[in-house]
Amino acid sequence: MLRKLSLLSLFLLTGFLVTQARAADSTIDRDVVYGTVGDMKLLADVYSPAEKSDAPRPVVLLIHGGGWRGGNKQAGTVVAIGKMLAKQGYVAVSINYRLVKDGADGQIENQWPAAIDDCRQAVRWIRENAEKLNVDPTKIGAAGDSAGGHLVSLLGTTDAAKPGEPSTRVQAVVNIYGPGDLTKDWTKYEISANLAVQEMIDRFLKKGNEENQIAASPTLHVDAQSANFLILQGGKDQLVPPSQTEALHEALKKAGRQSEFVLYENDGHGFGPATGLQALMKAMTFFERELKGESAAK
Template identity: 35%
Template sequence: MNRYNQLLALLVLCSAFVVWIPLFAGDFDAHYGVDYIVRDSGPLKADTYVPKDPGPHPGVLVVHGGAWRMGTRAQLSGVAQQLAQQGFSAVAISYRLAPKDKFPAQIEDCKAAVRWMRSHADELKLDPERIGGFGYSAGAHLVTLLGTTDVEDGLEGVEDPASEPSTRLQAVVGGGTPCDFRVMPPEYRWLSFWLGGTRGEVADQYRLASPASFVTADDPPMFFFHGENDDLVPITQPQGMCQIMEHAHVPAELYVVPKLGHIAAGMDRTALTKCIEFLSVQLKKQASP
C-alpha cells in the first residue's frame, strides 16, 4: 500500500469520529431526518437546528467529512447546535457517497440543500440572503466548492438551475480543507473511487472538483483552519487557496491550529470559536429588511 492509499485509509477510518460537543446549552428547536431532496436512491435527509426567537437568522449549511465515502450528518451535530445557540439557523445534511455515487453527486446534493434552505426560509426562520457553509475535511471541500461555483460552472445537477433559488453562499468556513486536486500526481489512483480514475485519465474531473480552479472576484469571504501537523491534507492546500483568493481580491483567512494533526484539529475549541466569530461578522453585519 503506497503512502497516499495509507493516508486515505486513515482518513476514512478516523474522520467519522470528528464530533464537536456544544460548549453550553442554548434555546433552539431541533428536527431530525427532514427530507430535503429525493434522489433515485431515495430521500436525502437533514437535521435542522433553529433558534426559538423569531429571527430571521443567518443560515449555515453544515457538511460532514468522511473522504466522500462515509460519515453521517450526526458527526457535526455539536457544531450545528453551537451555531443555533449563537443565533444561526443550522442545517446538517446527509449526501450521496462514493463509490456508489461518484463526483459530482456530492456537490449536487449540497447545492440542492442550499436551494431547499432558501425555499423553506420561513419555517427555518432564516434570511435567504445570508447563508454560509461550514464543513470539515471532505465536508470542508464541498462547502468551499459550493462557495466558488455558480450556475455557469455546470455543477448544479438540475435541468434549469436559473429557475431555482440560488446556491450562492455569503460566507464559507472549512477545516482540514482539500482545495486543489489539479496538483495530484497523474498516476496515483487513491481518488479513483470518487473521481472515476487517475488525474492522468480524467483530468477534467480533478479540475471540476477543485475549488481553487473556480475562484473569481465575486466569491464569498472564506475562513480556513488547519492542523499544523496535518499529515492527511497538506497545509499547502488552504495556503494555496488563500493566495489564489488574495489575487482575486476575495477576503480569505487561515488559522493554523498549533501542534495538532488532521483529526485533533477538527475538535479544537479555539478553532470553533474563531469559525463562529467569522460567520457572525460576515452574516450578521447586514441583515435583510
C-alpha cells in the same frame, strides 16, 4: 478526506459543547427531506433557536467529512455544533449526501458529481424554503471538515444555478483542512497501508478524468463573486498538506475576497483539545461578522 476523529475531532470538545448548548436552547427537526434522487430521500437535520423571532435568521449548512465515502449528519460533534449555532441565533442544517461506494454489479456508485449535486440541492432547498425555515436566503454560510471542507469550498466558489433557479453559492465558508486542488499528485499521501489518498480521489472523481479533477477543485474556480473564507489547517497534516489550503487562501486574496488562514502548526488532520476549541471560537466569530455584522450588510 477521511478524518482521524470527527469534526473538530474531540469527544472532549463534544461534551463541552453539548453542555453549553442545552436542549432548552434549541430545537431539532430530524430527517427532513431536502431532495430526492430516484427513490432515495436526501435527509437533513435542522437546528433552530428555541426562542421565536419575527426577523429571518442567518443559516449555516453543515457538511460532514469522511473521504466522500463515510460519515453522516449525526456525527457527535456536528450535533454539538448545530446546537451551538442555534443557541447563538442561527438556523443550522446538517445534511447527509450520497457517498462513494461499491455497487452490487462491481461498479463504483455515487462518483462525481453526486456529492456536490446534493450539497447544491441543499442550498437550493434552503432558499426555496426560507420563509418556512425563517431564514434569510441572502445570509447562508457553510462549514465542513476534510471532504466536507472541500465541498463547502465548492459552494463558496461556484454557482450551478440555471436561469430562473435559486443560486447554489453561499456567502461565507469555514473550510477545516479541506483540499482545494484535486488536479495535483496525491500519491505520497496515505490514510493507511491499504488506502492511499490518490486512490480515494480516483474513486471519487473517476481515475484519470481531468475534466472532473478541474471541476472539483475550488481553488481553480475562485473569482470576484466567491464567498469570504475562514480556512483552518494543521501544520502537520499528512493527508491534506498545508500547501493545498494556502493556495486556496492566496487565490481568494488575489481575487479581492476576504480570506483568513489559520495554521495550527503542531496539529495534524484532526485537531487536539485546545486547538479544537480555538477553531470553534474562530468559526463562530467569523459567522458573526459575515452573517450578522458589517460584512453581511454589504
